Amino acid sequence: MAYSFPEEVLEYVFAFLSSDKDRNAVSLVCKSWYEIERWCRRRIFIGNCYAVSPQIVIRRFPEVSAVKIKGKPHFADFNLVPEGWGAYLYPWISAMARSYPWLEEIKLKRMVVTDESLELISKSFKNFKVLVLSSCEGFTTDGLASIAANCRNLRELDLKESEVEDLSGHWLSHFPDNFTSLVSLNMSCLGSEVSFSALERLVSRCPNLKTLRLNRAVPIEKLPSLLRRAPQLVEFGTGAYSAEIRTDIFSNLVEAFSGCKHLKSLSGFWDVVPAYLPAMYNVCSRITSLNLSYATVQSPDLVELISQCPNLKCLWVLDYIEDAGLKALSSYCKDLQELRVFPSDPYGAEPNVSLTEQGLVTVSAGCPKLQSVLYFCRQMSNAALIAIARNRPNLIRFRLCIIEPQAPDYLTLEPLDTGFGAIVEHCKQLRRLSLSGLLTDRVFEYIGTHAKKLEMLSIAFAGDSDLGLHYVLSGCESLRKLEIRDCPFGDKALLANAAKLETMRSLWMSSCSVSYGACKLLGQKMPRLNVEVIDERGPPDSRPETCPVEKLYVYRTVAGPRVDKPDFVWTMDEDAALRLS
Amino acid sequence: MENTLLGGGGGGGGISGGMSIVSREENNMAMSSDESSSYPDESELELGLGLSLGGGAKSKSKPTATAGPWGQYARILTAKDFLSVVSTKESSSSSSSSSSVTKANNNPSCGVKRTAEPSSPPGRSGASQVVGWPPIRTYRIQSLVNHAKSPMTEEITSAVDKWLLKASLFVKVNMDGIPIGRKVDLNAHSCYETLSQTLDNMFKLSVAVGARRSNAEEQVVMTRPSRLLNGSSEFMLTYEDKEGDWMLVGDVPWEMFLSSVKRLRIMRTAEANGLAPRSHERNRRQSIAPV
Numbered sequence: 079m080a081y082s083f084p085e086e087v088l089e090y091v092f093a094f095l096s097s098d099k100d101r102n103a104v105s106l107v108c109k110s111w112y113e114i115e116r117w118c119r120r121r122i123f124i125g126n127c128y129a130v131s132p133q134i135v136i137r138r139f140p141e142v143s144a145v146k147i148k149g150k151p152h153f154a155d156f157n158l159v160p161e162g163w164g165a166y167l168y169p170w171i172s173a174m175a176r177s178y179p180w181l182e183e184i185k186l187k188r189m190v191v192t193d194e195s196l197e198l199i200s201k202s203f204k205n206f207k208v209l210v211l212s213s214c215e216g217f218t219t220d221g222l223a224s225i226a227a228n229c230r231n232l233r234e235l236d237l238k239e240s241e242v243e244d245l246s247g248h249w250l251s252h253f254p255d256n257f258t259s260l261v262s263l264n265m266s267c268l269g270s271e272v273s274f275s276a277l278e279r280l281v282s283r284c285p286n287l288k289t290l291r292l293n294r295a296v297p298i299e300k301l302p303s304l305l306r307r308a309p310q311l312v313e314f315g316t317g318a319y320s321a322e323i324r325t326d327i328f329s330n331l332v333e334a335f336s337g338c339k340h341l342k343s344l345s346g347f348w349d350v351v352p353a354y355l356p357a358m359y360n361v362c363s364r365i366t367s368l369n370l371s372y373a374t375v376q377s378p379d380l381v382e383l384i385s386q387c388p389n390l391k392c393l394w395v396l397d398y399i400e401d402a403g404l405k406a407l408s409s410y411c412k413d414l415q416e417l418r419v420f421p422s423d424p425y426g427a428e429p430n431v432s433l434t435e436q437g438l439v440t441v442s443a444g445c446p447k448l449q450s451v452l453y454f455c456r457q458m459s460n461a462a463l464i465a466i467a468r469n470r471p472n473l474i475r476f477r478l479c480i481i482e483p484q485a486p487d488y489l490t491l492e493p494l495d496t497g498f499g500a501i502v503e504h505c506k507q508l509r510r511l512s513l514s515g516l517l518t519d520r521v522f523e524y525i526g527t528h529a530k531k532l533e534m535l536s537i538a539f540a541g542d543s544d545l546g547l548h549y550v551l552s553g554c555e556s557l558r559k560l561e562i563r564d565c566p567f568g569d570k571a572l573l574a575n576a577a578k579l580e581t582m583r584s585l586w587m588s589s590c591s592v593s594y595g596a597c598k599l600l601g602q603k604m605p606r607l608n609v610e611v612i613d614e615r616g617p618p619d620s621r622p623e624t625c626p627v628e629k630l631y632v633y634r635t636v637a638g639p640r641v642d643k644p645d646f647v648w649t650m651d652e653d654a655a656l657r658l659s
Numbered sequence: 660m661e662n663t664l665l666g667g668g669g670g671g672g673g674i675s676g677g678m679s680i681v682s683r684e685e686n687n688m689a690m691s692s693d694e695s696s697s698y699p700d701e702s703e704l705e706l707g708l709g710l711s712l713g714g715g716a717k718s719k720s721k722p723t724a725t726a727g728p729w730g731q732y733a734r735i736l737t738a739k740d741f742l743s744v745v746s747t748k749e750s751s752s753s754s755s756s757s758s759s760v761t762k763a764n765n766n767p768s769c770g771v772k773r774t775a776e777p778s779s780p781p782g783r784s785g786a787s788q789v790v791g792w793p794p795i796r797t798y799r800i801q802s803l804v805n806h807a808k809s810p811m812t813e814e815i816t817s818a819v820d821k822w823l824l825k826a827s828l829f830v831k832v833n834m835d836g837i838p839i840g841r842k843v844d845l846n847a848h849s850c851y852e853t854l855s856q857t858l859d860n861m862f863k864l865s866v867a868v869g870a871r872r873s874n875a876e877e878q879v880v881m882t883r884p885s886r887l888l889n890g891s892s893e894f895m896l897t898y899e900d901k902e903g904d905w906m907l908v909g910d911v912p913w914e915m916f917l918s919s920v921k922r923l924r925i926m927r928t929a930e931a932n933g934l935a936p937r938s939h940e941r942n943r944r945q946s947i948a949p950v
Contacts, residue, residue, distance in 0.1 A: 156791030157829055161842035213796075239798060267798065294802075348802060372802050422803060424793045454793060481793050512794075538792065563791070614861070644839060 088114050098123055120144060125583050127165055127189065128608065131637040132173035144183035144208075145174065151586045151631060152536075153561050154188055155213065158588055158629070160614060162644045167191045167214075168198075169642075175202035183208040190214070191240075196221030200228035207259075208234040215241035219249040219268070226252035233286075234262040247272035247295070253280055262289035266315050266346065271295040282307045291315030294348045299327050302334035309337045316346030319373075323353050331357035345369035352379040362386035366413075369394040371420050377403040385410045391447075392416040397433040397454065404437035408444025416450040417441060424454070424481060435462035442469040450475040457488040458515055463497025467504040476501055477512035483539040483564075486516040493517055499524030502532070509556075512536040522546035526553020534559040544571040551575035561586040568626075569596035576604050584633035588612075592630050595623035600632070601650025608635050609650040610643075618648060790827060790844065797829070828917065834862050834894070834925035845917055851909050855896060862925060894925045 082088075092115055095101050101119055105112045121144040124130060135142075149165025167189045174181055181203045191214045199206065206229045211217075219242060225235065226249055250272040253260075260280065265272070274296070281287060287308050296304075296317030305311070321327055331354065335341075341361045350373045365387045370380065371394040380395065381403050390411040397419055399407070407414065419437070423430045435458045442448060448470055458480050467473075487494055494515040502508060502525050509531055513521065517540035525532070526549035533556050541547070548571035550560065560582065568591035579585055579600075594611065597618075601609035611618055612629035639649035827847075833840040841861055848854040896908040900919040908916070908923070 153791065155796050156794045157797070157827055157842070157844070158791045161831070162839040239796065241798075371799070374803070420799060421793065421795070424795055424800070454795075479793050483789065483792060538794075564789075 082110070085110075085114055089118050092118055096121075117141060121183075122146070124148065126633050126635075127170070128637060128640050129583070129633060129635045132170050134636060136173060136177045140177070141180075142174075142178050143181060144185075145170075145178075145181065146183075146185040146187075147189060148187040149189035151188075151561065151584060152559070153563065153586055153588070158563065160612065160644075160646060163612065163647065164640065164642055164644070165189045166642060167195045171195045171198050171202070175199075179203065180205055182206060185210040185212070186214055187212040188214065190216040191221070192216050193218055193221035193224070197224040200224040203229075205231055207231055210234065210236040210238065211240045212236075212238040213240060218243040219245045219247070219270070223249035223252040226250065227254070230254075230257065231259050232257070233259055234289075235260075236262060236264040236289075237267050238264060239267050242268055244269045246270055250280065251276040255279075255283075258283050258285070260284040261286045262313075263287070264289065264291040264315070265293050266291040268293045269295065274300055278303060278307065284308075285310070287311065289313040291345060292317045294318050294346075297321065298331070298354060302330040305334035305338055310340055311338055312340050313343040313345075313367075314338070314341055315344070315369075316348075318349045319347045319354055320349040320351040321354070323351070328354065328357055332360065336360045339364075341365065343367035343369075347373040350375050352376075355379060355383050358383070359386050364389065366390060367392040371396060371418065374398065374422065381406040387411060389413055394418040394420070396420050396422045397431050398422055399437075400432045401434055401437040401440070402432070404433075405440045405444075408441045412445060413447055414441070414445040415447050417445075417448065418452040419454060420452075421454040421481060429456050435459055438462070439465050439469070442466040447472075449473055452477045452479075454479045454481060456481050457485070458494060458497070459487045459489045460492065460494055460497035460500075461487075461489065463494065464500040467497075467500035471504045472507065473501070473505040474507055475510040476505065476508060477510065477536070478514055479512065480514040483514070484516045485514075493521070495521040495524065499528075502528040507531055510534045513540055514538060516540075518542050519546040519549070522549040526550055529554055531556050533557065535561070537562045537565055539564045541565045541567060544568050547571035548574060551578045557581075558583045560584075562588070562590060564589040566591055569593055572596060573600060576600055576607075579604065579607055579632055580634050582634070584631065586629075586631050588629040590630070591626045593624045594618040594621065594627050597627055597630060597650045598623075605651070606634055606636070607632055608639055611648045611650060612646060613648070614646045790847075797827075830920060830922045832858060832861070832923040832925065835927045835930070837862070843923070845920065850913055851916075855908075858896065858923075858925065893928050895928050896923065897926050898923050 083091075088111065092101070092104060095104060098121075101115055105115045116138050117140065119139050120142060122135060122139060122142050124135070124145070124147045127147050127149045147167075147170060149167075150159050150163060153159060154163070165188060167186060175198055179202065182205055184199065184206075185208070189211075191211060196217055199209070201224075209225060209229075209232070217240075222235075222237075222242070225232065247268075247270040250265075253276075257280075261284075272293075272295075277296075281290065281304055288311060290304070290308060290311055291313070292301075292304075292315055294317050298316070298319050298321045301316060305314070335358050338361060342364060344358065344361075344365060344367070347370055352375050355375070362383070363386065366389050368384075368387060368390060370383075373380075374396065376398055377400045380399050384390065384393070384403070384407055388410060391413050392415060393407065393411070395403075395418070399419065404419075407417075419433070433455055435455060438451070438453050438455070439462050442465070449472055451473065452475075455478075458478065486492060487497070495518055498511075498513060498517070498521050502511070506528075508529055511525070511529065511532055511534070513536065519542045522541060522545070525535070529535075532554050535550065535554070535557065537560075544567055546565070547562070547567040550557070551571060552575055557578075562585075565587075567587065572587075572592055573596055597609055597611050600607070608631075610631045610633075611627045612631060613627050615621075615628065618625070618627060639651055643649065828845040829842045830845055831840050832843050843854070843857060843861070845854065848857070897905050898908050898916070898920045899905050899922050901921055905924070911919075
């Protein structure tokens with residue numbers, strides 16, 4: 079085109095675009111913009127590893143330096159996805175090893191990563207810098223040893239909640255003596271003890287270390303030694319925070335913490351002995367993030383600590399905090415943006431702590447910046463939900479788990495439809511919602527009507543009929559991920575809204591009433607969806623077509639049916655429908 | 660249900676303009692012949708589907724979760740139906756089965772270890788029986804259990820027992836010759852027999868990929884006693900305990916097994932030499948390498 083900018087200029091302009099959405103939009107303008115953009119995109123995000131293949135990605139984007147890939151559906155976190163389902167990293171690494179020799183960053187979530195993959199990473203990418211394995215599994219500490227030994231320029235190694243087979247702590251000693259580039263290390267999910275002297279030396283020689291999250295095996299007495307060697311730390315996770323009460327341990331800790339003038343985030347705190355909490359008080363005024371979700375201490379000790387943290391933005395805590403503690407939180411921490419309250423005794427029949435809906439109401443009233451909530455409790459009322467909605471219309475994430483399935487409003491014994499309805503009506507920016515308690519189709523009507531920005535919805539033990547599902551699929555314009563378990567949703571709503579599924583990343587339905595016949599039909603009619611039936615009872619065609627499937631996972635894809643399925647997963651497609659009917 | 664809906668928007672906040680459900684041009688109504696904006700009524704959808712939604716006859720009687728309740732799916736289930744489906748459903752011996760709401764073990768030889776179901780009067784104990792509910796990651800549950808164990812007082816030990824009883828206890832299972840391992844929830848079982856049956860089924864499926872089995876064969880599979888436990892199969896069921904030793908499954912009381920098992924391995928009998936039952940020399944490390 080005579081009047082367009084030279085390529086170099088366009089490329090320069092595109093370099094300012096960091097969001098994928100913007101880059102995708104740019105690619106659609108015309109062919110030459112598509113071409114220029116694809117050559118200069120450096121960061122790739124793949125929200126579902128089966129939505130696309132490594133070959134397709136590499137063909138389109140030849141010069142990539144950072145990759146983020148997500149694998150299993152979210153409900154895999156709760157053991158709803160059988161082991162062996164998929165999400166293997168290896169095919170991606172083997173393809174990228176050939177095509178992206180300068181790859182620097184790999185961030186993964188819910189993928190199966192083997193030691194072989196880790197070794198291949200460590201040997202294929204000469205400038206490898208960042209490895210984040212979030213909720214991954216399939217590897218051992220031997221794989222970590224390869225990374226430590228071979229990645230000379232490694233900056234970040236974060237094992238965030240992965241399930242690692244812990245053969246020994248020896249992997250840490252594989253970092254070479256001249257390795258000094260570490261900026262972030264999170265090994266909190268590991269069980270075994272690493273060589274402490276190796277850890278000390280590593281910390282000493284890495285002057286840029288900003289994040290250090292230890293595992294439980296590092297005892298409290300050893301913390302001062304590490305803190306003294308890394309006073310520049312910004313994020314620190316302790317190990318087990320307990321010892322017999324000794325003044326020398328205490329004073330060493332106080333001194334060591336005082337030296338850390340930049341600490342903003344604290345975590346760890348397994349097995350806390352409350353007497354040692356005050357050792358941190360000197361740093362609390364700067365703390366913005368506190369993860370006390372393993373700290374089994376009572377409310378008064380928690381309140382004492384929290385009252386020292388006026389700049390707190392993010393708090394994760396156990397329900398030991400109780401309503402009283404949350405009231406204190408709401409008065410001391412006016413900057414609070416995120417609150418997560420986990421249950422200390424989820425399987426007990428009776429409440430073991432005095433934490434009710436009131437705590438959440440109080441925080442919603444007192445913390446004007448609160449936008450993200452995850453709350454486990456045993457009772458809820460519509461009145462409380464309405465109050466929360468009115469107090470906090472700026473909520474973005476609201477995940478409520480009332481522990482008893484289908485628990486009604488404890489005051490009126492009615493369903494919680496109007497309460498959640500108020501949430502979606504008032505919180506117009508709501509992007510993520512998890513429901514619980516007794517809910518009828520009505521709540522879905524409210525959600526479909528009001529939750530226009532909702533991107534992810536989690537539903538369990540709710541609804542009366544297909545109408546519920548229909549409201550959601552037809553009303554929620556921004557919906558990307560929908561996960562449903564144990565709801566009486568069946569074929570009609572699913573089939574009537576089949577096209578909607580192409581606008582979403584994925585749909586998960588387990589223990590619902592979707593028949594095998596409907597799955598086949600969906601797969602047949604929608605070739606750009608993978609309709610996966612997951613059923614451990616054996617081939618679905620050995621049962622009547624009207625028989626509901628155990629689990630259904632539907633996702634859009636340009637890669638076609640996958641080739642690495644285990645024997646309890648069937649893809650419904652044209653061939654399947656013809657072959658099996 | 661549909662009639663009430665079509666009759667009006669209902670209470671506040673209903674979808675405007677009656678049933679305008681279409682938000683996109685090419686609508687989701689791939690199945691129905693009617694492209695209108697009203698909620699597709701039942702008969703049209705049935706035609707579109709080409710499936711008979713009635714009847715739900717089961718062609719064979721099987722003592723599994725696929726029997727009985729599914730015959731009711733001819734109409735749209737309501738919450739009431741759902742609860743009754745749940746309470747009458749027999750337990751499936753599959754570990755991560757969809758019968759997630761109750762795991763009452765009806766096997767007479769083992770006795771019933773649990774009783775409660777969510778359809779019981781509101782407030783109590785329903786949550787404890789459901790897979791993946793409440794939605795808490797395993798590592799969190801484990802760290803709380805570990806805490807409960809540290810100061811070992813009476814009440815706390817019983818709390819730990821309660822946890823072990825009610826929480827899911829997923830362990831990995833690998834079978835020699837099969838690269839992909841599985842996981843099984845040990846707390847879904849109360850005795851070795853059902854565990855073994857489950858594993859029989861789980862790994863038989865992986866051996867017979869895609870094969871359609873005859874009715875007769877399936878029934879034989881279901882009723883025959885497990886081969887894994889009685890030594891008649893070419894495979895043996897073994898487990899790794901907390902001390903890293905590999906033991907034969909079945910030698911110790913079930914509860915003791917639960918508290919010490921780390922993972923399972925279905926080993927070829929030929930390789931299982933030297934596996935000592937627990938009563939013998941515990942100090943002798945097994946030379947069998949874990950998978």
